[in-house]
Amino acid sequence: MRIAIERRLNPSTWASWGGLALSILLALIMGGIVFFMVGANPLKAYSVMAAGAFGSLYNISEVLVKAIPLILCGLAVAISAKILIWNIGGEGQLAVGGIGSAAIALFLSPHLPSFLVLPLMVLAGFTAGGLWASISGLLKAKIGVNEILTTLMLNYVAIYWLEHLYFGPWRDPTGMGFPGTAIFPESAWLPRFPQTRVHLGLVFGIVAAILLQVILWRTRWGYEIRVIGENPKAARLARMKTTQYILWVMFVSGGLAGLAGMAEASGIHYRLQQGLAVGYGYIGIIVAWLSKLHPTGLILVAIFLASLLVGGDQLQSVMHLPSSVGLVLEGTLLFFVLGSDFLSRYRIRWQK
């Protein structure tokens, strides 16, 4: 008896959804093993996580709070992946976006009419993140330097820069040594939904997702981006301007991650401080791939992954287990989803 593997002519939708369900189950089982290894009862741990994420309306709103940067960072990865560019630099672009918007909030806002502050912060955050990503975009498009590595290296540079600013020149002079900038003036606070910490960033995320969806599938730009991504040779033959598209997509991609940084700084912390760049850029990669680069579907995936993060935080405060279990579950899940793609692309037969 031997196993034969055949390529399916059409990827099976059934296997794709079944695969996703199976992947979630397997990831939970693997997570259970990890809990067991550190001497925790897996069932209790999962129930604490579930209660932490969905136990009350406020907890659910906290899931949405974390989903905001995940949606924006996920979109950043997804849009660049569509054109076959790997933007692994969401984390750094988020940090630089935070810096850009904070510059407006801290230094320019006293000289501005208050209704202008937030729009300018959005613009500054987006542009700062976009320009940061454009460094890698330029190097890729003009010289061909591997963008995975340059975007990643720039993460470290950005985070050292951010730390330098709030530990050094931008540190709050009245903060008694607290590592962070002064609190932004209120005109620089993103409005929140009543009784929650959910802020206007959620609207940014949803609007961005819908816009990208429309651009990718309803416009000539989107069409050409998809052609360049799926069949670079055809794109060349059709004289599509690949270099220009790469530059623009990289700018927008970094801009979205920068917007996430702006939203975190202006909607949650009201300042730059430790805890601004805590890995959303990296989790954005998982968000993008679990949603199969589908902008609107990505919102649901981001909410699901955010619930794992919030559940993980709860685990830390209730059972004193490190909250990084959220990351473990998400990494494992990505593996299983990648593996399950195999089931939808190939058919396995046992032959006598």
Next chain:
Amino acid sequence: MDSGSVIFIFSITIQSSIAVLFATLGEVFTERSGVLNLGVEGMMLMGALSGFAVAYFSHSLFLGTLTSLVVGGMLALIHGFFTISLRANQVVCGLALTILGIGLSSFLGRSIIGRVGERFVPFPIPLLREIPILGAVLFDQTPLIYLSYLLVPSAWFFLYQTRPGLNLRSVGENPAAADTAGIPVTKLRYLWTIFGGMLAGLGGAYLSLSYTPGWKENMTSGQGWIAIAMVIFALWNPWRAALGALLFGGINALQFYFEARQITLIPSYMLRMLPYLFTIAILVIVTRWKAVRRRAGAPASLGLPFQREGD
């Protein structure tokens, strides 16, 4: 500059380069076989954690080092299974492995952060140690560093001068031809992916047992990624990998020297950015140079799954 400073700088250059060197050599083998594993950072972190933890509890440096090899190899096996057997996207799989390694090492290592455990101590080599300057730089180091001295030439010899090395390269260049010649493509790709993971794990253990003994979350601080960049700089050649790692070590040593001497020529936050900016610069230069010289770069089938016709 006095001879003391010279010894200080070069000795730290070597010490700072070893983790990247092990990981780079490992990835050279993996990529030579046609598999791109971007999970180096994750494998290094898990190697660092497991190596330190086992040495801490068993009081055996040997067991600790061995564990880091096994753990690195096992993580690479996961990558191998998903990319070689299930033909999943190698880039995303590697990223998943890195994220998993970061999360898992942070989760499992929480209880031993900051503990003081076993560590490798310098082991001066008799006679060689007496060579002026060179002896103090090269031969007054810890055992894992001596291991790396042996590993670089053996890796080169194996890749370019032996039959199994030729097989390994052929599998990465033209798997279909290798397969026709009776070379077991899948088996070799698994083998060298696992080997690469073992060296990445060893690189991690070098950090937690020798370079900066102890466990700290994210203690590799991007060295796994720098290793992947160094593979490109090295054009997949072990000697050039050693050169790249030494350059990286040199930047680190300069940083130490500036801080130790309290030289404020460059602000310290910029010094900390330097290794990453330097890596970008090196990538730009090597990419330009390759284009101008029309040098062949990556193994031709790097990142592509192999499937026999009709299978």
